[in-house]
Amino acid sequence: MRRRSLLRRIAGVTALLIGSTLPYGFISLLAPNQAWPRRNHLRPPGALPNDDAFVSACIGCGLCGEVCPPRCIKFHSRDGGEGGEGGEGGGMGRTEINTPYIDPSVRACSLCGKCMEVCPTAALSPTLRKKVAMGIAQIDRTACYPWVDRGVCGACVTICPLGADAISFDFANIYRPVVGKGCVGCGLCVEICPHPSKPIWILPILTQTDEA
Amino acid sequence: MTPQRSFSISRHLNKLRWLSLSLVFAMLIALPCLHVYQTYVAAHAYDLIAPSEKQFYDVMEALTSPLTNDPATDLDAVKGNTWSGNFWGLKLSDPLAAVGQAAAGMTLYWPFLLTALIPIVVTAFFGRIFCGWICPANFLYELNSNLAAWLQLIGLKTGMRRFDRRIKYVVLAVGLGLSILSGSIMVAAIYPPAIIGRELYYAIAQGGFGVGMVFFAATLLFDFFVSRRGFCRYLCPGGALYSLLGRYRLVRIQRQVQTCNDCQKCNAVCEFELDPWHDGFGQECTNCAACIAICPTDALTFNLRLVDLAPQGPGHLGRQYRREHEHLDRDVDEAAA
Numbered sequence: 041m042r043r044r045s046l047l048r049r050i051a052g053v054t055a056l057l058i059g060s061t062l063p064y065g066f067i068s069l070l071a072p073n074q075a076w077p078r079r080n081h082l083r084p085p086g087a088l089p090n091d092d093a094f095v096s097a098c099i100g101c102g103l104c105g106e107v108c109p110p111r112c113i114k115f116h117s118r119d120g121g122e123g124g125e126g127g128e129g130g131g132m133g134r135t136e137i138n139t140p141y142i143d144p145s146v147r148a149c150s151l152c153g154k155c156m157e158v159c160p161t162a163a164l165s166p167t168l169r170k171k172v173a174m175g176i177a178q179i180d181r182t183a184c185y186p187w188v189d190r191g192v193c194g195a196c197v198t199i200c201p202l203g204a205d206a207i208s209f210d211f212a213n214i215y216r217p218v219v220g221k222g223c224v225g226c227g228l229c230v231e232i233c234p235h236p237s238k239p240i241w242i243l244p245i246l247t248q249t250d251e252a
Numbered sequence: 253m254t255p256q257r258s259f260s261i262s263r264h265l266n267k268l269r270w271l272s273l274s275l276v277f278a279m280l281i282a283l284p285c286l287h288v289y290q291t292y293v294a295a296h297a298y299d300l301i302a303p304s305e306k307q308f309y310d311v312m313e314a315l316t317s318p319l320t321n322d323p324a325t326d327l328d329a330v331k332g333n334t335w336s337g338n339f340w341g342l343k344l345s346d347p348l349a350a351v352g353q354a355a356a357g358m359t360l361y362w363p364f365l366l367t368a369l370i371p372i373v374v375t376a377f378f379g380r381i382f383c384g385w386i387c388p389a390n391f392l393y394e395l396n397s398n399l400a401a402w403l404q405l406i407g408l409k410t411g412m413r414r415f416d417r418r419i420k421y422v423v424l425a426v427g428l429g430l431s432i433l434s435g436s437i438m439v440a441a442i443y444p445p446a447i448i449g450r451e452l453y454y455a456i457a458q459g460g461f462g463v464g465m466v467f468f469a470a471t472l473l474f475d476f477f478v479s480r481r482g483f484c485r486y487l488c489p490g491g492a493l494y495s496l497l498g499r500y501r502l503v504r505i506q507r508q509v510q511t512c513n514d515c516q517k518c519n520a521v522c523e524f525e526l527d528p529w530h531d532g533f534g535q536e537c538t539n540c541a542a543c544i545a546i547c548p549t550d551a552l553t554f555n556l557r558l559v560d561l562a563p564q565g566p567g568h569l570g571r572q573y574r575r576e577h578e579h580l581d582r583d584v585d586e587a588a589a
Binding site: 056057059060061063064066067070071092093095096097098099100101102103105106107108109110111114115117118133134135136137138154158160161162 | 283284287288290291294295324328331332333335336337338343345349352353356357358361363364367419422423425426427430433434435436437438440441442446449450451453454457458461462463464466467470487
């Protein structure tokens with residue numbers, strides 16, 4: 041008889057534990073992770089370089105979005121984020137729901153730095169404009185208008201807030217943009233690019249290790 | 253019947269509490285609106301926006317222009333929600349955010365943990381005052397339970413199922429465990445005030461609700477059809493944390509047995525189904541003061557004590573006490589005669 045009551049108690053505790061995880065499972069069910077990261081999805085400026093550390097530091101309060109003057113910071117509000125990549129780094133059931141991202145092809149970051157100042161956690165920390173590392177711009181030279189001799193443009197070079205270190209012309213008077221080492225990946229060039237297929241995009245700098 | 257009760261502020265605290273809840277909720281709606289207005293100002297976009305947005309701009313300008321010189325910067329003074337906010341430079345965060353973040357990263361980041369210090373100290377003194385007085389989800393849950401009560405008056409059946417209150421502590425522990433395992437703050441995803449804060453922001457400034465609202469709607473339905481106030485009573489991880497922090501709160505409601513008449517209205521009105529009539533407040537009490545407001549004899553008052561009084565027995569104005577002490581009355585009468 042005693043064994044039976046013990047078994048019953050163990051079963052009860054197990055049921056309670058499973059029942060208590062149900063709300064968390066419900067959220068994971070509602071917001072499944074995307075299989076692979078979208079092109080042009082960046083973390084806000086000043087984000088922790090390691091994306092796993094960023095996700096575990098971000099509490100999802102939305103303050104960064106609420107101070108953003110261009111309203112470029114969006115949130116993984118209907119999906120669980122881009123947990124597919126890396127794989128090993130993220131723990132089981134890792135969700136990025138409510139963490140911020142910037143899609144510069146829609147609206148780009150103006151590097152004002154308000155989000156880094158307002159963030160209560162270590163997820164975004166105040167960083168000098170030139171030290172920001174969101175990503176680096178990539179140009180498709182088989183599509184960009186000047187590179188395929190379809191006219192002059194230079195929109196990306198004109199809009200760049202970081203000057204010639206970040207993006208400049210190949211030769212004087214030839215309007216072919218070339219990305220330099222100073223690029224921090226704010227994405228204003230992507231937003232301004234007039235080409236419908238956006239032959240300029242930002243490759244996010246994300247690491248899964250604690251170095252960098 | 254007492255001729256005229258003297259004015260006491262504690263009897264009106266419940267109204268004050270509704271005012272506080274409404275103000276917090278209104279703030280959570282106003283702040284995203286102000287943010288959208290700020291983005292228009294920052295972009296000098298008045299001539300570019302649609303007519304409806306122009307109307308919105310004009311309303312916001314009329315509301316804020318007496319208070320600010322430069323909306324783009326001045327309105328940054330108050331930002332955020334009850335999960336984490338920034339009030340004139342003072343950063344405040346929910347203790348659950350601090351605990352959840354420490355669990356998810358397995359690190360202690362002091363600048364953030366300190367933002368939860370003031371709420372923790374306030375909870376240590378006043379108990380679950382966040383749940384009763386501030387929580388924007390509690391505002392909706394309480395309206396929901398009032399609606400259920402009204403519908404029950406006209407004969408509809410709503411859920412009144414009871415569970416074990418200790419389940420929420422397990423939910424908290426499991427949530428923190430899952431946060432450690434997954435490296436993401438799982439408790440944030442199911443904590444209703446955090447959901448309400450950010451979902452209102454998503455709806456106003458980001459073009460629509462996210463899935464958190466689906467979860468919140470599910471909890472509302474759970475409260476309505478299964479168990480009244482069920483989420484707060486039995487499941488909320490934040491409520492569990494606040495209960496633990498406020499276990500030895502200094503300010504608590506107490507029954508004065510001399511003036512109690514055993515009417516049990518306090519038990520009927522308590523949102524958390526506590527037992528004020530038998531001095532059973534415990535750590536779950538949110539100090540919401542609804543029982544104080546309804547008490548016809550002002551037998552319930554706030555007092556400074558670290559633990560509840562032991563059960564004091566039937567109220568001295570009640571029928572049972574008088575029946576038991578009839579001989580005393582007789583003695584008194586005889587002495588007077």
